[in-house]
Amino acid sequence: MQAGIHPNYHDINVNCACGANWNTRSTIKGDQLRVEICSNCHPFFTGRQKLIDTEGRVSLFERKAAKSKAIQEELAARKTKKAETATV
Numbered sequence: 001m002q003a004g005i006h007p008n009y010h011d012i013n014v015n016c017a018c019g020a021n022w023n024t025r026s027t028i029k030g031d032q033l034r035v036e037i038c039s040n041c042h043p044f045f046t047g048r049q050k051l052i053d054t055e056g057r058v059s060l061f062e063r064k065a066a067k068s069k070a071i072q073e074e075l076a077a078r079k080t081k082k083a084e085t086a087t088v
C-alpha cells in the first residue's frame with residue numbers, strides 16, 4: 001500500500017435523530033456522525049406514514065394546497081353562478 005495517498009479510514013459512531021446509534025467505519029473527520037433519518041425510523045422501513053418535518057416544508061405545502069383548493073372552489077362557484085344568470 002502506497003503511503004500518503006489513502007484517506008483516514010477509522011471507526012466512527014453514528015447517531016440518528018430518532019435515538020438509534022451504531023458503530024461503523026468511515027473517512028469523515030472526527031468520530032461522530034449525526035443523521036436525521038436511518039433505517040430504524042424511515043417510513044420505508046417502518047411502514048408507517050410519519051414525516052419528520054424539520055423545516056416546515058410539509059405544513060407549508062399543506063397550507064398552499066388548501067389555499068389553492070379554496071380559490072378553485074370559489075372560481076367554480078362563480079362559474080356556475082354566471083351560467084345560472086346567463087340561462088335566466
Ligand SMILES: [Zn+2]
Nearest residue numbers: 016018038041
Ligand atoms: Zn433513525
